[in-house]
Amino acid sequence: MQRYFLISENGNPSFLITGIEYKIFPDLGFNPVPVSILVILIKILLMRITHAGFLFITGFILYGCNNPKNTGEAPVVVDTIVKVTEPVVNIPLTDSGNFYKRMVGTVAGKPVVLNLQRAGHQFSGIYYFTQVGSFIELGPASPENKKAGDSIVLEEFTSEKFDNRNEQPSLPGKWIFTYAGHAIEGVWVDAHGNRYPLALREQYDLTSYTFNVLSYSDSARLFPGHKNSSQAHTREDFVIPAGNYSAGTWLNTEIMKMLDDTYKSTMALSYDSLINRIHHSFFTDYHEQGKNLDEKEAESLTYMNYDLEQNIKIYWNDKSYLVLSHFGYSYAGGAHGNYGATFYCYNVAEKKRMRLSDITSADTLLLQKLLEENFKKRAGLKPNEKLNTILFDNFLKPNKNFYFSGNELIFSYQPYEIAAYVYGQIDIGIPFTDLKGYLNPIFQKRMGLP
Incomplete structure (x- = not known):
């Protein structure tokens, strides 16, 4: 990936790749290394040729990475006091370009991280307040709310259908913004x-990763x-690794x-070949x-x-950890489709794909109690009320469908797994504070948990 120009902000080195801000934090183990002045001058000259007139270099420092596993290559970082901001041009909604962007900024003055994706004309995303950690999904607004001039409107939503009986029903939150x-x-x-x-800008550090979206x-x-014949339809929107980092090939295989x-x-298939294989199998079965x-x-x-339908979205992309959600929907006759x-x-x-033991050493009995x-609490049940008021059984055991945010371990249950279809997919989080003493030390340290 071509690095074009580089900056320093608030004393911490960072660099820009085609207008995207990449931060490097000093506590991640970056130490200066001596290099030839000639090499540095050549690099600066190349950057000046690429973006003539954009840079006025006043100083430089070359850094080397002592943990190359994060990117697969030692990053070259040049420090300058000049920050170049690209012109702001609103991209029309008729532009069908796909993308993934990790965006950092504030909402209501509070720091947030947004994983924003666009597939065709449709925007979606997952965001979280960094001081709270819980994920909030964003999807296309309902028809009565989707118009806001030239702005994009996304609504917060959840697949869960049970309401906390101690709270009054409320309207979903909305993001109204220009891109x-x-x-x-x-x-x-x-x-x-x-x-x-709200205001956010695309930003990565050396423990987060760049992606694109295929549709x-x-x-x-x-x-x-x-x-006027009946038809079978297929749709896939999913992220794929973008850029030159060593884990890209491995992640492609996982996806x-x-x-x-x-x-x-x-099999060594391309994505085109893989999708054609999926479609051929589906349509063959359909005609059969x-x-x-x-x-x-x-x-x-x-x-x-x-x-x-299938889509793959990013929930967490930080600290060299990645959480992906693979959502699938199918209808093949019957009263309704199935999803999860x-x-x-x-x-x-x-x-490597993480196991539960990479996060916590808590046993099944403790996790069941906390779940x-x-x-x-989530469903608004009183302590003495039975779980089977909503669930099939009067107990709730951990399953293998888990993920994590910045403050909790979450177990996700697909429709029909623990409750009737009408309740949707149910996600239950266990705060990391409830798992104190049971967190994997490596995970705890990397996530910065007390």
């Missing part, structure tokens, strides 16, 4: 209608010669396995299911409008 390439500005409207300013869609008629659980790294149906009834076979999200936690620095207590 300007590497920055967004606007207002956050909270659940009570109060409006607060695919296709369809097939049940009766190809009939224009391919999510999209197709029969995929093996020895409908081969004995009468084409004369083509317009009435609404139950044969099949769907297959599976979470994948990765230690990118070590190129039951926190579920009751």
